[in-house]
Amino acid sequence: MSRNQPPKIAIVAGEHSGDLLGAGLMQAIAKRHPNATFIGVGGPLMAERGMDSFFAMDDLAVMGIAEVFQQLPKLLKHRKNLVNYLISEQPDVMIGIDAPDFNLTVEARLKKAGISTIHYVSPSVWAWREGRIKGIKKAVDHVLCLLPFEKDFYDKHQLPATFVGHPLADDIPMQWQQTEARNELELEPAVMYLAILPGSRKGEIARMAPVFLKVANKLAERYPELRFVAPMISEARAAQFRELVDQYSPELNIVLPVGESRKVMAAANYLLLTSGTVALEALLIKRPMVVAYRFHWLSYQIIKRLFHAPFFSLPNLLAGKEIVPELAQSDASEEAIEQALVQLIEQDSQPLLEQFTNIHQQLQVSASEKAADVVESFL
Known part of the structure; x- marks a missing residue:
């Protein structure tokens, strides 16, 4: 980002929980950079914060092996077009929120093109399929962890990570009567x-x-x-x-x-x-x-x-x-x-x-x- 230009930030969320995280992040960034522009994929909450979604976020909210298989051609087309669009836009940083099966590939291609990448919400590599860490390291410059023990895992694998806390803990009151x-x-x-x-x-x-x-x-x-x-x-x-x-x-x-x-x-x-x-x-x-x-x-x-x-x-x-x-x-x-x-x-x-x-x-x-x-x- 040039010192004279507002930041351009790409964010890609794949489901409602990601839309919620994305909206909170956009609000926090906008307080620091009121003229920041946001591109990528988001839902209605991110749209309220100024996101013009490249395609409908609901297209990524596919559950189950059979459903993913049925939607695979559409998902692959979306991913290819999104990668090309983001590379052409050259954002200062790209943040993929959750949806690792979709986002990590996008992040890997952007990182290869010289764009900094952050993954928000750690995949559960600490619980199963630990071998995925190799792909994550190739795709991501930094991981934002919701749970404290996740940072320890990434420290062990020498991948920069920050424990940011869980937004539910911010949202739910300490005492609910x-x-x-x-x-x-x-x-x-x-x-x-x-x-x-x-x-x-x-x-x-x-x-x-x-x-x-x-x-x-x-x-x-x-x-x-x-x-x-x-x-x-x-x-x-x-x-x-x-x-x-x-x-x-x-x-x-x-x-x-x-x-x-x-x-x-x-x-x-x-x-x-x-x-x-x-x-x-x-x-x-x-x-x-x-x-x-x-x-x-x-x-x-x-x-x-x-x-x-x-x-x-x-x-x-x-x-x-x-x-x-x-x-x-x-x-x-x-x-x-x-x-x-x-x-x-x-x-x-x-x-x-x-x-x-x-x-x-x-x-x-x-x-x-x-x-x-x-x-x-x-x-």
Whole structure:
């Protein structure tokens, strides 16, 4: 960047979470450089900050091997055209946000063309397919890590990396009042609630909801005062879950709010959920949880051979020890899940919640500002 010219910054995000990160980063950069221009790919939040997306971000939000295969020609064409466009524009720096299967190739080609590259959100190379680090080193000048232990991994491999904190830790308040959440959801104020979160995708719900509902049946017998609430990401998933409730738990009265998962977790006393980002949200909201997951059998055969992290849930990975029960595959039986929840209900939760607070404080370091600091060093 010439000292007399405003910076031109390329950002490529591939899904909603990346759009959120990108918008926060753009806002932080714009505070320092009000005349900065942004090019690349983003969603509606980045558009509000001035991104004119080269193509629709939703084109990259493809899940599953079959779906990716079907969309592969379109994805490859998008990638080729995007690379050519970005090289012709010569941005001062390019930031790829998550979406490593797409972005790392874009980053590698731009880096080869002499453009500085940053990857925001570390691929899970510390957990599986560690050999990918060679490709990352060829593609990326700097990695922005959301989790503190990820920087240690990159230090070991001599790739510059910065822990910037997790934006969820900035977004979720340190104390989320249960009473307020219940009032807003119109839940009973003085009873015990278990929130059931069986996943956000159709396949996950089909696989996990029957197990979770059978556990709920047993808990309802043991604790007659216990109430149940299950937040759903959309009306379609709520309809799917209702059918499963009718099939497996017709006697249970389960409230199904749509689009209110964090508020539901705040309103609950205990949580039964699948692995993934939702477990981190649960930690930040500070509610005791049991994490259980059953993979598709073929996926599990692949994962168990390649996965080498000591835990699969983010709370335990962040703590460096098992602080919440995590049950996978055959260990995620109805009996084991019920036993873990009973133990959770019967024990004092305060020591666990104190650990959650400590982790929240570690992650709450103004992610967008720290990420912008790194971008600034490339301008």
